[in-house]
Amino acid sequence: xxxxxxxxxxxxxxxxxxxxxxxxxxxxxxxxxxxxxxxxxxxxxxxxxxxxxxxxxxxxxxxxxxxxxxxxxxxxxxxxxxxxxxxxxxxxxxxxxxxxxxxxxxxxxxxxxxxxxxxxxxxxxxxxxxxxxxxxxxxxxxxxxxxxxxxxxxxxxxxxxxxxxxxxxxxxxxxxxxxxxxxxxxxxxxxxxxxxxxxxxxxxxxxxxxxxxxxxxxxxxxxxxxxxxxxxxxxxxxxxxxxxxxxxxxxxxxxxxxxxxxxxxxxxxxxxxxxxxxxxxxxxxxxxxxxxxxxxxxxxxxxxxxxxxxxxxxx
Amino acid sequence: xxxxxxxxxxxxxxxxxxxxxxxxxxxxxxxxxxxxxxxxxxxxxxxxxxxxxxxxxxxxxxxxxxxxxxxxxxxxxxxxxxxxxxxxxxxxxxxxxxxxxxxxxxxxxxxxxx
Numbered sequence: 001x002x003x004x005x006x007x008x009x010x011x012x013x014x015x016x017x018x019x020x021x022x023x024x025x026x027x028x029x030x031x032x033x034x035x036x037x038x039x040x041x042x043x044x045x046x047x048x049x050x051x052x053x054x055x056x057x058x059x060x061x062x063x064x065x066x067x068x069x070x071x072x073x074x075x076x077x078x079x080x081x082x083x084x085x086x087x088x089x090x091x092x093x094x095x096x097x098x099x100x101x102x103x104x105x106x107x108x109x110x111x112x113x114x115x116x117x118x119x120x121x122x123x124x125x126x127x128x129x130x131x132x133x134x135x136x137x138x139x140x141x142x143x144x145x146x147x148x149x150x151x152x153x154x155x156x157x158x159x160x161x162x163x164x165x166x167x168x169x170x171x172x173x174x175x176x177x178x179x180x181x182x183x184x185x186x187x188x189x190x191x192x193x194x195x196x197x198x199x200x201x202x203x204x205x206x207x208x209x210x211x212x213x214x215x216x217x218x219x220x221x222x223x224x225x226x227x228x229x230x231x232x233x234x235x236x237x238x239x240x241x242x243x244x245x246x247x248x249x250x251x252x253x254x255x256x257x258x259x260x261x262x263x264x265x266x267x268x269x270x271x272x273x274x275x276x277x278x279x280x281x282x283x284x285x286x287x288x289x290x291x292x293x294x295x296x297x298x299x300x301x302x303x304x305x306x307x308x309x310x311x312x313x314x315x
Numbered sequence: 316x317x318x319x320x321x322x323x324x325x326x327x328x329x330x331x332x333x334x335x336x337x338x339x340x341x342x343x344x345x346x347x348x349x350x351x352x353x354x355x356x357x358x359x360x361x362x363x364x365x366x367x368x369x370x371x372x373x374x375x376x377x378x379x380x381x382x383x384x385x386x387x388x389x390x391x392x393x394x395x396x397x398x399x400x401x402x403x404x405x406x407x408x409x410x411x412x413x414x415x416x417x418x419x420x421x422x423x424x425x426x427x428x429x
Contacts, residue, residue, distance in 0.1 A: 024367060
């Protein structure tokens with residue numbers, strides 16, 4: 001089963017993805033974007049969230065959900081440090097001695113950590129072992145029709161520190177100004193999850209785990225996504241720049257084989273996805289398509305998805 | 316291209332501090348729009364860095380990165396920036412040449428504050 005989710009969320013005054021600090025100026029991520037204006041195409045720079053940013057949040061939720069289901073998560077991933085068995089030092093924490101064959105190495109890692117099973121890894125030693133992530137996530141970009149209204153703007157803040165008498169500047173209160181660039185936009189992103197890849201070897205295509213554990217891991221993977229969306233716990237600087245807004249729309253497609261919903265950056269993405277899925281049905285492929293727009297909350301659509309997956313025996 | 320020396324020096328400073336984003340975006344731009352946006356961002360960041368830089372005994376500004384003192388050059392002048400943007404609007408190749416020079420090893424020792 002393949003799960004594909006299109007998400008639209010409104011975020012006002014957010015600092016979810018900062019890219020660098022230059023002096024006292026911390027910058028929001030920005031990307032070039034092609035928009036049409038008066039029949040002409042032009043490039044504009046818009047605030048954005050990287051796929052890495054969203055993937056990190058998802059994997060943190062995945063670690064938590066897996067632990068709550070008593071599934072294994074390695075120590076690094078528990079801490080939200082996704083080294084992913086990148087070398088001997090990190091792999092030896094899971095398996096020692098390290099096996100010599102790539103398939104055995106993959107098996108050991110997958111058995112030891114749900115996050116590396118779902119999120120993939122690259123063991124860059126000899127022999128190198130690569131496992132592609134079972135989930136994919138796009139950048140979050142402003143929706144096309146409103147991209148020109150998206151903004152990123154620096155906000156001035158001041159930090160105060162009481163200087164002691166030994167300081168060269170005396171004991172006056174020291175004030176330091178700094179700027180945090182905030183973004184405001186209606187963003188859209190796509191999240192895909194290949195449930196068939198969980199617990200299955202990327203090298204031999206054979207299951208590594210028994211069916212019950214695979215189902216439990218799929219359950220954790222789906223719950224982690226729903227928790228991430230429902231709680232809006234993704235991105236940085238939430239402690240002081242928690243975005244004002246929230247999830248506006250969600251469109252979910254569950255198919256037998258890979259199928260990706262039309263990107264939510266387009267206004268007609270729900271309609272287009274439905275039309276594309278209807279063609280798929282002509283090929284004899286069963287699917288679920290559900291969306292949450294104005295009259296429905298996202299959680300309702302997500303719950304319907306879980307029920308469908310259970311009915312299909314995927315969870 | 317001595318007429319854009321200030322911009323080249325500023326971009327070279329970013330290269331020395333291992334921030335290749337600005338020079339890459341200017342060098343890879345396909346039209347003048349991204350050059351203008353990137354130059355604005357680079358100048359904004361550079362101004363912040365320069366204002367927070369340490370002033371040495373010789374009066375020159377520098378920043379420390381990985382234990383190395385990197386001199387902070389002066390801010391490109393308004394005339395130079397205007398001339399550069401005008402040149403880029405008529406020939407995008409100017410942006411690539413400026414970015415290429417910024418990536419090259421400087422032909423003479425550069426000071427900090429100017």
